[in-house]
Amino acid sequence: MSIVAFQRVTKRFGAVTILDQVDLSIEQGEKVVLIGPSGSGKSTLLRCINALEAIDGGDLVVDGLSVRGGPGTVRAIRQEAGMVFQQFNLFPQMTALQNVAFGPRRVRGTPKRQAEEEAMALLAKVGLAERARHYPGELSGGQQQRVAIARALAVRPKLMLFDEPTSALDPELRQEVLRVMQELAEDGMTMIVVTHEMAFARKVGTRLIFMEGGKITVDGPPAALLDQPDNPRLREFLQHVH
């Protein structure tokens, strides 16, 4: 069974159609890289998966649960699908450790001590154990984003959604975030990544999806598509991002 299944999903903002009857199935273990010009609907597609955007038509099933299943089902889906945001969105009043322990404590009801021990292990995994007691404002952008990845992982999701995770970072800080993402992929995590990092798509991605005008127009193995794009719009797009 697919872990994510879009069935003729439509999403509108007012009169504008952002997603136009999208069909898409993603299997466990896939590393899907979503690319496309701005406004093509790639971020919206991602945000529909964890129901941060409500869909207007069709159905979207995540790990057997429909995003239209009501508040309880939506919360269950969000616990299965962790999200990393472009702007990190760490909670500024909490330390790195408290940010990571927050999900387990408040969502899963894990005791504080255990939650913080697990949080510490996750921070070590993203290379930030020694920054555990720092507040987000005291961390670099790359460090903040790595904390944000740890925070999402702390709830033990089955898949991870990345919404342009390196777009707000300076070039030299991007690599540390991409490296953590690559390690996560090597651990077998199912990942859906909206990004402009074509090197990452080629190296880590198992599937490349190109969107334009609210539709998926290209879907296939990254290396082949990046080397020889036969879709003219994709070819044009790749010339701009390279």
Place this chain on the structure above:
Amino acid sequence: MEFDWSVIWAALPELLRGARLTILIALAGLAGGLVLGLIAGLMRAYGNIVLNTIALIYVELIRSTPIIVQVMFIYFALPLLLDVRINPLTAAITAIVINAGAYIAEIVRGSFLSIHRGLREAGLALGLPFWKVLVFVVGPLAFRRMIPALGNQFIVSLKDTSLFIVIGVGELTRQGQEIMASNFRAVEIWSAVAVLYLVMTGILTLALRLTEKRMRIL
């Protein structure tokens, strides 16, 4: 004219009794006003159209009428409408609750909505119910931003208690007025009353400064 300190010493016990009542009304009124303001403010910020409209009407009704009219209404008109007896102290506290609540509602709404939307989404994306996001993520951040505006409102409400002279509550201003009516020492008595208000608002201001210092605005 000579400033006669002995007048103040003689009046002090009664003035302090008045000040105590002023503090009681202000504290009880503001505690209630905070609760009411929090509820109305959250209704305004996040409620559906019905809740939002109810809160909006409440806020506008209170903000658009003088507090003295509200006091008169609660003390003189409400008993006739509802066929109940309201003692002056209850009327006074109720007036502060309702009046401060309306202003605090706007403070609450403004500060909650000023918190970056991404933080709310980050909380929701972890699988938290919305109320937990408000309590654990948005609320603590919004509270920090409320402190300066709440301080203003606390001081305004504290001074508004002087209006209850009109319904015969023996608060500080009323006590001053009564002493003055018997000894005609306007300068001493009103100076003393003013200083007592200054001391009360001064302590309030200091307490808020300390709270603000302990919590960084983020």
